[in-house]
Amino acid sequence: MSIERIVFAVAxxxxxxxxxxxxxxxPYWYLFTAFVGANLFQSAFTGFCPxxxxxxxxxxxxxPAF
Incomplete structure (x- = not known):
């Protein structure tokens, strides 16, 4: 399994x-959902993913991702 697929699965x-x-x-757990979504969004533009x-x-x- 490639890095990209693992990242998608974990996210x-x-x-x-x-x-x-x-x-x-x-409802505070929704903040974690927002954090994961924001990290995915910024990684699409910067290429940085921890x-x-x-x-x-x-x-x-x-x-390849797909």
């Missing part, structure tokens, strides 16, 4: 989990 999982926690536990850097250091291969 999607974080969004779904935080939405569920926001609905069931506390998770991608970590995965690259762990030896994962970069590949």
């Amino acid at each position: 999607g999982a974080f969004i779904v989990i935080s939405l569920a926690l926001g609905y069931t536990v506390s 998770l991608a850097l970590i995965l690259k250091k762990l030896g994962k291969e970069s590949g």
Whole structure:
């Protein structure tokens, strides 16, 4: 699995989990959803993604996103 696919999977999982926690536990979890969305948005323009850097250091291969 390439770095891009892992980033998409982790971001999607974080969004779904935080939405569920926001609905069931506390609305403050929606702030985490906003953080993940903002990080995805800025990485589309800057190319900087902290998770991608970590995965690259762990030896994962970069590949085409689609």
